[in-house]
Amino acid sequence: MSNRIKSKLQEDKKLLSIYFTAGYPSLNDTVQIIQDLEKNDVDMIEIGLPFSDPLADGPTIQESSTHALKNGMTTELLFDQLKDIRKSVSIPLIIMGYFNPMLQYGVEAFCKKCHEIGIDGLIMPDLPLDVYQSDYEAIFKKYGLLNIFLITPQTSDQRIHQIDKASDGFIYMVSSASVTGSKSGFGQEQENYFERVAAMNLKNTQIVGFGIKDAETFKQATKTAKGAIIGSAFIKHLTANGITKIADFINKIR
């Protein structure tokens, strides 16, 4: 079977991807949130595996992660919650987390479990390109998992080409020099960067993340990119409204 992410990227539309932290607001909300997101025409989901020390995240995701861990979320429990997810959900699912919990679970065991569940890809921001290629690429491929790499406005053209070559699926284009959830709106600097990357004719499409929170920023981000990822803004919505009003949030985006 071809990877669901790759099929989705073929669709003739701008993609909306949503990130949430597994185990937040309540420990067992995971499946309900995923089902509701699909029902509301979200294209792709990033399931956040919470980590105690999320270096690339701002206060919102730090807090949701801390909360999820206090609720009792673990790697094993997340896999258990997701074991029947493919009976009800068909959009691409990505697990986003930090490398240490994966390393402790065992990289191969983790990938195998993802494959059994029907996870399509992984985003591990602190697993660097060279370590991935030398130690883990064969394992990811064996289990049909796409590894999604990040680029930022500071990433050199040469490095972007190197990442493009190593990528399969899409490139996660971090919108600005920031941790998650910390910038409001996009300026000229971002637009120049989006255009610079668009002009590079990369083999992988790009999906923009960090700083997207509403219809306007979604539209700006997807002017040149294939799609955009919303994380912190969605977590804030869950914090304020619980999990019963997911449609309200998604319908405001597009």
Add this chain to the structure above:
Amino acid sequence: MNYNADEKGYYGEFGGAFIPEMLYPNVEELRANYLKIMYEDSFQEEFNQLLKDYVGRPSPLYFAKRLSEKHGCKIYLKREDLNHTGAHKINNTIGQILMAQKLGKTRIIAETGAGQHGVATATVCALMGLECIVYMGEIDIARQAPNVARMKMLGAEVRPAKSGSRTLKDATNEAIRDWINNPVDTHYIIGSAIGPHPYPDMVTRFQSVISEEIKWQLKEKEGRENPDYVVACIGGGSNAAGTYYHFLHEPEVGIIAVEAAGKGVNSGESAATSALGKVGIIHGCKTMLMQTPDGQITEPYSISAGLDYPGVGPMHSHLYKTGRAEFYSATDDEAMAAGLELTQLEGIIPAIETGHAFAIFAHKKFKKDDVVVISLSGRGDKDLNTYIDYFKLA
């Protein structure tokens, strides 16, 4: 066996650079340039001049007569406590501020636990006229008030880290986030032998002036360069790395590390990483780390803010794993008692971190002729409140 970092920053299986792409340009720029810059004649000249005239190096190697009599061996103290700002930390910040200038950086960030590294960073920023922001855990801000005041007086901004255990680990997280948010003009001066490559190696090289001096100083006093043992306390492990450096490949020199056991290694309130840790990733490097079976980093505890860290530098993980170093841990009580003993026998009030190194005598018996060099990494002025409370001196 090689105990130094290889080209990719690995000490055996430990080290490397496990960083998000956002940090890659900065860390890569440093990695590609640090050795070249560091060993330029002009850099060495300026570095050595500042160590001599500003820091007050060489720091004395002092024969501690009464302590030696008490413990039945020949004890020498490497007096890093006499450095400007009161600890070994300044050796590294002098080196890194010069490095930052060569790289054209104008804004400096740092993390601090006990505040010694924060003060040392704020000091060199004042010296060079650079903007300085120091991240410090909220808990540590409360227990190290004099150092907070010193940093502010030196013109630094002290930003509290309010997440997690609100100590050194969280201050480091916040500093890393700041660097992600400010990737162009900022240099991050890491204070310990931790972090992504090239930090552990760079910090170790700047601190290696300690063991370099011990060699010639001991030669003058004992007629030989190599002691039987070198002893240092370890949190992240920068004073230890500098104390061991020139002895790593001298097999007749025993290397001893003393970690903080807090209220006891198995009390659940401890920072004894070698005893309690497992291999994992923290702050950009692979090393021994206190964590849950699920890979969540656990909250350490020690009475000393500078040792209150759940990991240890990758060089030290390698020394532990290969058996090159003997690892011990001292409880709060043992460290405080050792600090008081040093004060009353030699008239030197050590930092509580340093007190852990002196607690070695509660754990290991040395032979009469053994020459034991202990890194007296910092002075205890900053800890007076803790000493006063603990010994009910007020």
